[in-house]
Amino acid sequence: MSTPILEMKNITKEFPGVKALNNVSFRVAEGEIHCLVGENGAGKSTLMKVLSGVYPHGTYAGDIIFGGQVQKFTSIRDSEKAGIAIIYQELALVPQMMIYENIFLGNEIRKGLVVNWNETIKRATEALKKVRLDVNPAVKVKDLGVGKQQLVEIAKALSREVKLLILDEPTAALNEDDCDNLLELIRGLKEHGVTCILISHKLREVIKIADSVTVLRDGKTICTLDAHKGEVSENVLIKHMVGREIDNIYPPRQHKPSEEVVLEVKNWNAYDPTLGRAILTDVNFNVKKGEIVGFAGLMGSGRTELALSLFGNPKGYRIDGELLVKGNGLHFAHPHNAIEAGVAYATEDRKAAGLILIQDVKQNITLANLQEIAERGVVNNNAEVKVANEYKTSLNIKTPSVEQKVSNLSGGNQQKVSVAKWLFVKPDVLILDEPTRGIDVGAKFEIYTIMTRLVQQGMSIIMISSELPEVLGMSDRVYIVSSGKIAGELPIEEATQEKIMQLATNY
Amino acid sequence: MSFIAELQKILRQNIRDYGMFIALFVIMAIFTVTTKGLFISSRNISNLLNQTGYIAVLAVGMTLVIIIRHIDLSVGFLSGFLAAIATIAMVSWHWGVFAVIPLALALGVIAGLITAFLVAQLGIPAFVATLGGWLAYRGALLLALAGTGTIIIPDETFNAIGNGYIPDIFPPDTGPLPGVHKLTLFLGLVTIVLYIIGEINGRRQKQAYNFEVLTSNIFILQLVFVSALLAAITWVLAGYNGLSWTVVIVLVVVGVYHFITTQTVLGRHIYAMGGNPEAAQLSGVNVKRLTYIVFGSMGMLSALAGILFASRLRSATPTGGTLFELDAIAAAFIGGVSPAGGIGTVMGSLIGALVYMSLTSGMNLMGIDISLQYVVRGLVLAAAVIFDVTTRGRGK
Numbered sequence: 081m082s083t084p085i086l087e088m089k090n091i092t093k094e095f096p097g098v099k100a101l102n103n104v105s106f107r108v109a110e111g112e113i114h115c116l117v118g119e120n121g122a123g124k125s126t127l128m129k130v131l132s133g134v135y136p137h138g139t140y141a142g143d144i145i146f147g148g149q150v151q152k153f154t155s156i157r158d159s160e161k162a163g164i165a166i167i168y169q170e171l172a173l174v175p176q177m178m179i180y181e182n183i184f185l186g187n188e189i190r191k192g193l194v195v196n197w198n199e200t201i202k203r204a205t206e207a208l209k210k211v212r213l214d215v216n217p218a219v220k221v222k223d224l225g226v227g228k229q230q231l232v233e234i235a236k237a238l239s240r241e242v243k244l245l246i247l248d249e250p251t252a253a254l255n256e257d258d259c260d261n262l263l264e265l266i267r268g269l270k271e272h273g274v275t276c277i278l279i280s281h282k283l284r285e286v287i288k289i290a291d292s293v294t295v296l297r298d299g300k301t302i303c304t305l306d307a308h309k310g311e312v313s314e315n316v317l318i319k320h321m322v323g324r325e326i327d328n329i330y331p332p333r334q335h336k337p338s339e340e341v342v343l344e345v346k347n348w349n350a351y352d353p354t355l356g357r358a359i360l361t362d363v364n365f366n367v368k369k370g371e372i373v374g375f376a377g378l379m380g381s382g383r384t385e386l387a388l389s390l391f392g393n394p395k396g397y398r399i400d401g402e403l404l405v406k407g408n409g410l411h412f413a414h415p416h417n418a419i420e421a422g423v424a425y426a427t428e429d430r431k432a433a434g435l436i437l438i439q440d441v442k443q444n445i446t447l448a449n450l451q452e453i454a455e456r457g458v459v460n461n462n463a464e465v466k467v468a469n470e471y472k473t474s475l476n477i478k479t480p481s482v483e484q485k486v487s488n489l490s491g492g493n494q495q496k497v498s499v500a501k502w503l504f505v506k507p508d509v510l511i512l513d514e515p516t517r518g519i520d521v522g523a524k525f526e527i528y529t530i531m532t533r534l535v536q537q538g539m540s541i542i543m544i545s546s547e548l549p550e551v552l553g554m555s556d557r558v559y560i561v562s563s564g565k566i567a568g569e570l571p572i573e574e575a576t577q578e579k580i581m582q583l584a585t586n587y
Numbered sequence: 588m589s590f591i592a593e594l595q596k597i598l599r600q601n602i603r604d605y606g607m608f609i610a611l612f613v614i615m616a617i618f619t620v621t622t623k624g625l626f627i628s629s630r631n632i633s634n635l636l637n638q639t640g641y642i643a644v645l646a647v648g649m650t651l652v653i654i655i656r657h658i659d660l661s662v663g664f665l666s667g668f669l670a671a672i673a674t675i676a677m678v679s680w681h682w683g684v685f686a687v688i689p690l691a692l693a694l695g696v697i698a699g700l701i702t703a704f705l706v707a708q709l710g711i712p713a714f715v716a717t718l719g720g721w722l723a724y725r726g727a728l729l730l731a732l733a734g735t736g737t738i739i740i741p742d743e744t745f746n747a748i749g750n751g752y753i754p755d756i757f758p759p760d761t762g763p764l765p766g767v768h769k770l771t772l773f774l775g776l777v778t779i780v781l782y783i784i785g786e787i788n789g790r791r792q793k794q795a796y797n798f799e800v801l802t803s804n805i806f807i808l809q810l811v812f813v814s815a816l817l818a819a820i821t822w823v824l825a826g827y828n829g830l831s832w833t834v835v836i837v838l839v840v841v842g843v844y845h846f847i848t849t850q851t852v853l854g855r856h857i858y859a860m861g862g863n864p865e866a867a868q869l870s871g872v873n874v875k876r877l878t879y880i881v882f883g884s885m886g887m888l889s890a891l892a893g894i895l896f897a898s899r900l901r902s903a904t905p906t907g908g909t910l911f912e913l914d915a916i917a918a919a920f921i922g923g924v925s926p927a928g929g930i931g932t933v934m935g936s937l938i939g940a941l942v943y944m945s946l947t948s949g950m951n952l953m954g955i956d957i958s959l960q961y962v963v964r965g966l967v968l969a970a971a972v973i974f975d976v977t978t979r980g981r982g983k
Contacts, residue, residue: 443859
């Protein structure tokens with residue numbers, strides 16, 4: 081191995097009651113692309129927060145050696161000064177500001193007290209060229225797609241003469257094209273003398289791009305593998321990550337959907353008054369009892385909007401069309417009505433719209449169905465703890481207690497809390513929007529297993545997913561959505577990635 | 588675990604919950620020393636509680652408003668205006684007290700619903716909508732009293748709300764313990780007994796569910812400590828005229844709102860909405876309806892505060908209610924309500940109001956100049972929020 085640019089030695093970081101990092105050592109060679117993988121809660125994010133000074137020197141044990149010197153970062157500013165930049169999953173751009181303002185935000189080019197805008201625009205254009213983004217730097221960030229926003233973030237990091245760039249799940253929200261584009265770019269950064277640490281759950285992506293891979297599990301370094309010696313493969317990574325072999329990523333299909341139609345949508349149209357355009361046109365589909373129906377499509381194709389329009393229409397779309405639940409024509413004026421009629425919707429964005437992060441696990445689980453544990457409007461707190469503990473056990477939610485705040489849980493466990501909330505409602509139809517986004521292989525498998533168990537018990541599941549392998553691995557039937565229309569329907573036997581992509585890009 | 592170790596653990600875990608009580612205790616202790624015991628005298632405490640009444644009532648309502656991420660600046664002049672209306676109804680229209688009070692409360696609810704309409708239906712930020720209310724009610728108050736100026740309230744029943752005390756079972760200074768209010772003592776005793784029974788029942792139910800409970804030593808210590816505290820408060824109050832009607836009203840309001848926020852589905856929905864409005868809505872919580880309920884209740888409590896204040900002054904004045912809204916907001920923040928929403932308790936806000944008024948009362952007794960008093964109150968408010976921010980995330 082060539083000279084290391086970064087060496088983290090025997091890092092230990094404790095939170096009250098948890099040892100998040102236990103004697104972790106981590107070495108990154110200069111100029112390489114080093115992938116960091118591990119299940120949620122394995123300690124990847126914590127390790128990066130230690131490195132970037134979010135957890136200041138003194139709150140952890142161990143040494144950070146960067147660029148040949150022992151570093152004692154006390155804030156993000158310190159690590160930025162040293163040449164380390166982190167790009168988080170949640171982008172840190174100001175949507176209302178223009179690209180060039182964003183790139184130099186906090187690092188303004190000044191002449192005396194005033195900002196030198198001409199120089200700013202010139203340097204921003206150069207930075208955009210480096211990331212091969214061909215847009216006018218005066219465009220507002222909110223008018224860019226997620227993929228391009230990501231590139232702006234990278235341009236922002238590059239403008240600061242970064243030596244080590246850390247990308248935390250950069251492709252989680254991207255479609256395949258944007259993904260490939262981004263990976264290509266990351267490879268290109270080597271030539272600019274930038275070393276990259278990439279945190280990712282998408283193992284195929286890791287295999288494609290990594291020079292070396294470090295696996296963390298339960299706050300410990302398990303191993304560091306060299307990709308150029310052929311040490312890296314999907315099976316090897318999974319084995320190290322979960323500590324056991326997973327033969328199949330998807331649980332075996334044992335259920336058989338019945339012919340009884342539980343939910344049917346006919347001639348469904350929706351118009352969004354804030355956007356001023358139609359978002360759904362002439363949508364027809366049905367869901368049978370005990371069936372997992374996959375909704376595939378590209379980002380922005382209208383799948384989430386479809387789910388929201390069915391689930392009590394909280395965004396106030398103008399809707400016409402027919403919705404039949406178990407044969408009864410229904411109209412939901414509010415999510416509350418949908419829940420009562422047995423339709424539940426677990427949102428795509430857990431943190432922003434799914435969970436109440438400042439509240440604890442039990443309060444989140446019971447929120448949608450407090451009546452169940454209340455008598456004449458008075459909540460039975462003991463019954464609540466009991467219910468929450470039952471779900472904690474049955475869904476294997478990893479938390480010290482149900483009184484733990486949800487914000488302290490890892491992504492996979494947050495998703496389980498979100499699922500538990502909807503299971504407690506005991507719905508007939510459960511809509512899961514991107515149920516495994518941003519969660520690790522082990523937790524994914526658990527979510528899939530739960531889904532299989534639910535349909536065996538007679539529940540119907542609508543699964544909205546942008547990951548084609550997941551759609552193919554879990555669904556009994558697939559609808560493909562494109563530009564607010566149903567572009568096609570495929571029984572699982574006929575569905576292939578190619579056919580789905582073809583239909584999804586049809587309009 | 589040893590007794591002391593467990594006690595320490597429990598205290599450390601719940602420091603945020605006890606923080607306000609400790610602060611109140613410290614402030615009272617300091618004033619007791621600096622005023623050579625005058626502050627803790629029955630007469631002063633009784634006065635202090637009566638003065639706190641209207642702020643406490645407003646702070647309780649404001650707590651809910653802030654929890655759902657809104658604010659209400661209109662409550663001060665709304666209470667002044669409604670007090671004026673109530674007074675005019677009594678003096679000019681010759682309505683009886685028991686017709687006037689429901690009238691004021693109903694008008695308060697309507698005013699709150701108007702605010703809620705602006706906020707929930709039209710999407711106007713509460714700060715702006717209620718700033719409009721602040722101006723409008725101020726004008727309305729001036730208009731209502733334009734011809735008359737300050738109106739003196741002759742009705743003694745009405746004035747008793749802010750100045751009177753509950754009757755005693757024995758005439759004063761007869762029976763056992765002369766000079767002590769027997770009914771107050773009796774009510775205090777009943778409260779202590781109810782408290783102990785309630786706690787024992789709660790513990791039994793938890794045990795029935797096989798949940799972890801406090802060890803019996805700690806549990807008994809808690810019972811003894813709280814009972815002693817209640818007994819001490821009762822004794823102090825009984826030493827001077829007993830419970831005032833104001834205190835009775837505040838206790839009822841706090842009791843009802845404490846119950847709603849901690850024990851009911853409605854309360855849970857309010858906290859959920861404050862924690863994440865979008866997630867709450869997608870979980871079937873009707874956030875619009877909650878906005879109406881919370882602002883409606885705020886309006887009703889504004890009316891109640893107006894009644895308490897007018898009754899205490901025995902008059903309605905054109906400046907009645909000035910800056911009450913800021914006192915109420917300060918009391919809520921001192922009491923641990925989070926400006927970001929979703930966090931805060933009714934009990935905390937009551938303690939916040941007591942801290943706030945104790946400062947005024949204590950510094951008045953010490954003869955400290957009013958200008959300095961404002962500075963001290965400002966510092967306490969800042970200190971309370973600093974405490975809140977720095978202890979967040981600790982414990983559970």
